[in-house]
Amino acid sequence: MADLTPEEIKHHVKTYIIVFVALAFFTIVTVSISYLDLGVGASIALALIVATIKGSLVVCYFMHLIDERTTIYWTLLATAAMFFILMFVPLGTMLAQAKV
Amino acid sequence: MDIPYTVKERPDTGLYNGKLGIWLFLASEVMLFGGLFSAYVFLRTGVETWPTGADILNVPLATMNTMFLITSSVTMVMSWASLKLKDFSKFKLYAGLTLLLATGFLIVKYFEYTAKFDHHLYPSTNNFLGIYFTLTGLHVIHVIGGIIVISFFWLTGAKMWKNDPDRFTNRIEIVGLYWHFVDLVWIFLFPVLYLL
Numbered sequence: 620m621a622d623l624t625p626e627e628i629k630h631h632v633k634t635y636i637i638v639f640v641a642l643a644f645f646t647i648v649t650v651s652i653s654y655l656d657l658g659v660g661a662s663i664a665l666a667l668i669v670a671t672i673k674g675s676l677v678v679c680y681f682m683h684l685i686d687e688r689t690t691i692y693w694t695l696l697a698t699a700a701m702f703f704i705l706m707f708v709p710l711g712t713m714l715a716q717a718k719v
Numbered sequence: 720m721d722i723p724y725t726v727k728e729r730p731d732t733g734l735y736n737g738k739l740g741i742w743l744f745l746a747s748e749v750m751l752f753g754g755l756f757s758a759y760v761f762l763r764t765g766v767e768t769w770p771t772g773a774d775i776l777n778v779p780l781a782t783m784n785t786m787f788l789i790t791s792s793v794t795m796v797m798s799w800a801s802l803k804l805k806d807f808s809k810f811k812l813y814a815g816l817t818l819l820l821a822t823g824f825l826i827v828k829y830f831e832y833t834a835k836f837d838h839h840l841y842p843s844t845n846n847f848l849g850i851y852f853t854l855t856g857l858h859v860i861h862v863i864g865g866i867i868v869i870s871f872f873w874l875t876g877a878k879m880w881k882n883d884p885d886r887f888t889n890r891i892e893i894v895g896l897y898w899h900f901v902d903l904v905w906i907f908l909f910p911v912l913y914l915l
Contacts, residue, residue, distance in 0.1 A: 623803060625803075625804055628800050628803045628804055629804075631800060632797065632800050635793055635796050635797060635800070636793070638793075639789065639790070639793040642789045643786065643789060646782065646785050646786065646789065649909070649910050649914065650778065650782055650914065652914075653773065653778070653910070653914035653915070659915075662914075662915060663915055666910035666911075666914055666915055667910070669910070670906055670907050670909075670910050670911075673906045674903050674906050674907065677792060677899055677902055677903050677906065678899075678903065681792050681793075681795075681796045681895075681899045681902075682895075682896055682899045682900075688732065688733040688734050689733075690732045690733060690734060690739060691734070691738075691739070691742050694739075694742055694743060694746055695742070695746065697746075698746040698749050698750070701750060701753075702749055702750065702753045705750070705753045705754060705756075705757045706753070706756070706757055706760065708757055708761075709757055709758075709760040709761035709764060709765075710760065710764070712761065713764045713765070
């Protein structure tokens with residue numbers, strides 16, 4: 620992001636405002652969904668999908684990950700792999716207990 | 720001796736060193752919070768019943784806090800954009816707004832925590848409150864850390880901006896990346912703890 624022209628920065632600022640509006644909208648969506656009686660499974664799935672959309676907007680546009688160097692992509696790919704392993708540890712334990 | 724690659728990009732990474740440094744730090748932060756999210760899944764899937772956050776916690780206050788953090792992320796990135804446009808006074812304005820919003824978040828959190836304590840709800844009361852206080856407490860520590868660093872640049876930035884504007888702009892980009900990560904964690908904490 621070192622060599623941006625003032626015009627490009629101004630374009631970025633417009634994007635930031637659009638992303639902010641989208642984040643506010645999705646926050647309202649998240650809270651609204653929680654008041655619907657959808658059942659536990661559907662509620663968790665929907666809430667996590669909306670949170671992932673919001674998180675992706677923050678990471679892609681505020682943290683500029685949409686336009687970054689491959690060094691960062693590789694670092695984050697390794698992190699994501701480790702994160703998923705971490706998330707599957709409790710789920711794996713649950714499945715192992717279910718078999719017993 | 721000058722520290723190399725504070726402004727210029729290293730030929731092998733394509734990044735200035737501070738930026739690679741903060742991303743590596745954020746990768747370790749993903750694992751720190753990831754471990755606790757994993758603990759949450761472990762606790763929740765291990766019991767027959769789990770309370771709905773909204774029955775115990777204050778959803779309107781947490782929604783307000785979500786808006787505070789989202790807005791503070793925008794003002795943070797605007798402060799960096801202002802420096803890129805060579806407008807230091809706008810930087811001061813946006814970074815100041817970020818600090819106000821972050822302080823607002825902490826004040827709301829203070830009221831939330833004290834309301835729980837007044838009702839004798841502590842981390843030791845049950846597993847839900849244990850993981851709630853651990854996750855949000857760690858997040859609050861990160862918010863405080865961000866406030867300290869942003870305040871430092873807000874108070875002392877004029878000198879570095881005068882002497883080395885590109886390096887100062889990069890410092891704000893780095894603290895911004897950290898701040899957006901703090902926002903990102905809350906984006907997941909909010910539904911997981913308060914709404915599900």
